[in-house]
Amino acid sequence: MTFILKRINALPTTAIALLLLPTPALTDESTTLQTIMQGLRDNLVEIADGLLADDLELVEHGATRIATHPRIPPEQVQIVARELGEEMSAFKQFDMRVHGLAMEMGAAARAGDKTAAIGKFQGMIDGCFGCHIAYKDRVANVLQAADLTK
Numbered sequence: 807m808t809f810i811l812k813r814i815n816a817l818p819t820t821a822i823a824l825l826l827l828p829t830p831a832l833t834d835e836s837t838t839l840q841t842i843m844q845g846l847r848d849n850l851v852e853i854a855d856g857l858l859a860d861d862l863e864l865v866e867h868g869a870t871r872i873a874t875h876p877r878i879p880p881e882q883v884q885i886v887a888r889e890l891g892e893e894m895s896a897f898k899q900f901d902m903r904v905h906g907l908a909m910e911m912g913a914a915a916r917a918g919d920k921t922a923a924i925g926k927f928q929g930m931i932d933g934c935f936g937c938h939i940a941y942k943d944r945v946a947n948v949l950q951a952a953d954l955t956k
Contacts, residue, residue, distance in 0.1 A: 840946075886948065
């Protein structure tokens with residue numbers, strides 16, 4: 807336990823906050839930010855398919871997968887935090903926004919409220935594109951330079 811606390815104290819505060827996101831899925835050795843993003847893309851497609859086919863169970867499944875996506879590996883969090891500096895909190899806000907909307911979309915789908923689910927989906931897409939416009943290239947470049955994208 808002491809070792810863990812010493813390691814946590816060595817991390818920047820913003821990196822710690824990212825590590826502590828309410829994400830129950832664990833990260834395994836093959837998980838990278840790139841594989842997480844690819845999974846989220848697949849989940850977004852699943853949700854869109856569910857909405858188009860009036861399959862709210864599919865919508866709920868995709869939303870739950872987004873809300874419980876694996877955590878970004880700690881070494882990648884540190885690299886991203888160093889690159890983004892003061893912007894790390896804004897980067898984290900995008901993830902928190904998408905996470906919250908995914909939870910709300912899942913609840914709307916469970917309740918049979920397709921209109922609310924569509925509204926949450928649109929908000930989620932806005933959050934995804936906002937983050938990608940602001941950070942995708944920088945984050946991908948810094949992780950690629952560190953050779954942690956694979």
